[in-house]
Amino acid sequence: MGELTREQYQRFVNPRSIAVVGVSERTGPQAYNLVENLDQAGCDCRVYPVNLRAPQIAGHKAYRSLLEIPEVVDLAVVSTPRETVPGVVGECVRRGIMAVVVITQGFDDSDARGRQLQQELNAIVAGTGTRLLGPNTIGVANLLDRFHTSFQKFDLMENGTGWLCQSGTFVLGAAEFSGGLGIGIDIGNGADVGFADLLPWLAADPRIRVINLHMEGLREGLRGGAEFLAAAANITARKPLVAFKTGRSVAGARAAISHSGSLAGDDKVFDAAFRKAGILRAQTTEEIADLNKALLTFREMKGRRVGVVTISGGAGIAAVDALGLHGLEVAALSGVTREKLQLLFPAWFEVDNPVDFWPAAMRGGYRETCEAVLELLLEDTNVDAVLFVIAAYRTTGLTVIGPVLESVAARAALRRDKPVAFWIFGANGQPAIAHVERGGAVAGFASAERAARALSGFHCYVSEIRDTPQPATPALAGIDTERARALLSEAAGERVLGAQTLELLDAYGIATAAVRLATRADAARIASSLGYPLVMKVASADIVHKSDAGGVRVNIRAEADLLGAYDAMMKAVGSKVPGARIEGVHLQRYHSGGTEVIIGARRDPEFGPVLLFGLGGIYTEVLKDVAFRLAPLTESDARAMIREPRAARILEGVRGNAAADRDALVQCLLRVSRLMIDFCEIAELDINPVAAGAHGALALDARAVLAGRQHAPSAPARGAKARA
């Protein structure tokens, strides 16, 4: 369908004229009258209701059809019964209307007839200058320009957040989910206009400071994952993106399919995709809200060391727990800070972080103590952020706490290089939070955990994503693309590539333990050229589970054992899998040292190649203790993958084993990434195991699953040019 142009985008979010097709005469709270709501929003665009019977709607002259409207409107909003929608959209195309919002439900979100109707809509707008948002959408809510297409009366609380979502809920509820709304767009079923179309234009609006994404899944093919990620990767270094991806549980994913007609991807792949593009992921609606608040309020955070100021020792300990849970540290205050603090306190009190200010406040005054403690912490170079814990009781209202909060917030406003977050508890907590946030310099949260999580998410953004273009994919020497191409050509038509997979890896510069095919006649000669000890595996395309068939023998130590093992294997295999065609055996040097790891890749239909790394063995398999990243891997991606499994400490060397050669594993991962990008006919690849020794890593066994050559997108790195 081509790119969404700036002109088309503008007609969706800020039209000068709008036709509303299918609006009722009723007004009032339960009328769900879009025209009435639009007037109340204060928009100055020209509104043309279309209604067959009513002469006017909510004070606007009504027209019997789109064709009677005296101008070509910028935007048409359609909410007629679903069978009539293709006709109306056809009229829009014929009148040259560039932007159409279809609110009506009952398309891909419903039955077979609905899916057919959605295809009709696609066909009608394809190749025209008309773009379609929806169906099954509440459309657009642009509070910055006082325009929206919502049939629900919702909260017109303006702020600097954007929303792109697959459910109107997140536009309508933005006042809660992101503390307000700048521009929100619901793509609904996403028949035409999708995330990748809208994201660059929303990001280009300087009034939008944080963009939120609600995703249930992405549609396969060109308009799916790769394009979205490319668009996102171009934005995140400048402007934070927060994703709320639902359909995480199996049951949730099933519901997602039925809801928006989109295929929900594997949740771990989405994790990898968000990471690749520098998108922050929120797991709950409250986490979205807290992260938005932090991103809108805080400016800098140089490290993870937090100073805690607390009205109560007990609450201070709870705050310290919360910091630990979210990877933050309790700052070790400098000696100077401690000395200055001590002067505020009675002699018996040994001041430390958390600073339990009550004993000082009882001597020096509540407000004065809070100010002084905050200033000392903000001045301390060992402190990167402050968590202020305070109580707000309803009985006293804001009489006591109000001036304290104002004063502390004013001090914080002078030092914006360190975030000051509040945990305010007590029945008056919410009003107190609103009070302390009035100046926009600090952020308040309803629990220590939420404050800590928000600080941690903010720190992640400023330290790892903001102004941080991802390093380029590294150059790799010793890759023989032609040899790999020849190997794959030979295998064309096969579904599974067995022993030759190691040769493919060898062509890409990955160290492999050579495997040689041998018959009884040449086994001894080949064995002595490989060197003992050896592993012997039956070579037969008819035997899938070699081990079960008695077709694997490890640790053959000398020629004396070789032919006996060969004969025993043939006998065992012959009795377990009668009639199997046997080519002989594969011989390979037996490696028993090092730590066994798994390196793999599979091609995701939405995001392209996904790399996998895990420690080998049954525990990892049972625990699903593996790391995923999207190709193309950067070196830092590969290093992070190796650190990520919970069992990764084993690679550092435990129980006297030497540490594994991580550089060799990094190389292995980078080369598999490159291989998957170069040859899209490789659907899956498993190297299992890779023996990770103290010097080098050796692929011992591998197999690949092949697919026909086809378009398979891969995700560009963040910072790369996304739209050609």
Add this chain to the structure above:
Amino acid sequence: MGELTREQYQRFVNPRSIAVVGVSERTGPQAYNLVENLDQAGCDCRVYPVNLRAPQIAGHKAYRSLLEIPEVVDLAVVSTPRETVPGVVGECVRRGIMAVVVITQGFDDSDARGRQLQQELNAIVAGTGTRLLGPNTIGVANLLDRFHTSFQKFDLMENGTGWLCQSGTFVLGAAEFSGGLGIGIDIGNGADVGFADLLPWLAADPRIRVINLHMEGLREGLRGGAEFLAAAANITARKPLVAFKTGRSVAGARAAISHSGSLAGDDKVFDAAFRKAGILRAQTTEEIADLNKALLTFREMKGRRVGVVTISGGAGIAAVDALGLHGLEVAALSGVTREKLQLLFPAWFEVDNPVDFWPAAMRGGYRETCEAVLELLLEDTNVDAVLFVIAAYRTTGLTVIGPVLESVAARAALRRDKPVAFWIFGANGQPAIAHVERGGAVAGFASAERAARALSGFHCYVSEIRDTPQPATPALAGIDTERARALLSEAAGERVLGAQTLELLDAYGIATAAVRLATRADAARIASSLGYPLVMKVASADIVHKSDAGGVRVNIRAEADLLGAYDAMMKAVGSKVPGARIEGVHLQRYHSGGTEVIIGARRDPEFGPVLLFGLGGIYTEVLKDVAFRLAPLTESDARAMIREPRAARILEGVRGNAAADRDALVQCLLRVSRLMIDFCEIAELDINPVAAGAHGALALDARAVLAGRQHAPSAPARGAKARA
């Protein structure tokens, strides 16, 4: 100190007369005047301020000392400077005052002088009829009888919750943390009165329906863990206990030590202790609040199957994710329910759970549809609870949503056998939650995750704890206590018990692979009596790391290898550990089959023996993937331990291995539990590995750490009589 009597308890929480020593003349918001606050609470007890200079305090005649007060008051509250506190408490004892609250800080919570002063306080009240609450406490807040000792003006919101805490924060903030307060008591430093004293009396108050515990740690010895657990275990089947244990992170634990002068236990041991006593654990302050709301509101929940009613498909999917995250299921609606629901919807809409009611509401009315859908779900026997997802926008206030909420809540009130929880989003969410909760029949939450977590916690309480006396510790046959006693007597004075540990296990009916000491002369004879293959380990008290010293050889297959192996071992050990005294070797049958597991125990200073179970090997060790439970184990404890490690699926048999004999592992755990209870001189015990085969489990190696015989409490099972 003996038990806290009912009379003493009553004088703390509802005294008829109170002396307040150390109160100032000032009144007003920042005066922190206890007497003024107490009057405002509406208490009708007689109040006697004690002040050297002022003739009256907040309208009450003041006295120059306790001795001048014309009656022996029920309770004295002391907030004089710390140096004067022992004198004042001494006067209380001499006047025969039975209850004293010491608010003053600066005792165990501070410096060396403070710790000394706290010891003085203990000495003063010891053996008298006077009990002391604190020091470093805000004391008591009993809103049910309008009495409190708080110097802070806090929210006097009454409900059926109790609080026992180590920080006044949780009494003062109870309006937020538990939605209100019935009776709250802050034990402060816990010099005298502690959790175990107060818990039975608070639980005996029929007005208190949920009891919350804030714990930073427990003090060692008699007044510590075992006594607390015994008190708790006697309550939880009748009344829910919710614990918020802080000091979870290492940094938090450090802060906990400095705060209340109590030693924070290992967090995993607290988990095991809470589980043993049937105490629900909340991880965050918001989780406490949500759990209290659920426990106060809901009555029954027969299973985990939840029906979801939602205003939006997108929010429904988020709700399903939340249910999955907290172990709840999306109910499969019955055919009848689905048919009846379908009648409410347009034909194109395929109704399922979650029930996205909007398309029906647009036809049949918002309120009517919500009522009808809720009733159908509540009638469905496949549904155990309902999660209702709805929006509340500030723009429309409660005009639209108010009547819907009232009507739905009224329907829910008729069917109290199934909880109805609400997730209400939008900027008007909080008022809407308060509105729907007015009738007391339903509970509202600010996110799907919080609603799901509260339902899950409630279900845990009603299905696993309420009315469920824990089964008795099972009888175990074949235990030879005398033989074990003799073995331990022999080892008296040793710190570590080596090979004899297997004999100890054998005496307790645990299958062990026999180990025999052999010299070069009798090795062949002993080997043939044990049977090949064998493991040989050097026998020497001087060699700790046998493997490193070349002192271990596995899989000796025949007599031909035996003496060669013996000689080689002696040579290796002799060169690696010159001068070590060698007794010979230990021979044991070599077992290579089965899954290796670890069974262990250690004696916690607070809670007595803690049992441990994990899968064997380096992965489990690195991942700390182990289960803990307190002794004495019940059979269901032991079964749960075996299921708990993340890697437990390996015991079910993976990759073609047979499933492990769980009954044998259960027996092994139960017998170790019994051994640890019977012999408190065993400080630690490790059986590593236990070979868990398809039939039986065999202890292959074990060691014990011994301690001097001393008092070591063990925790009685829930339901056992706690107080003699």
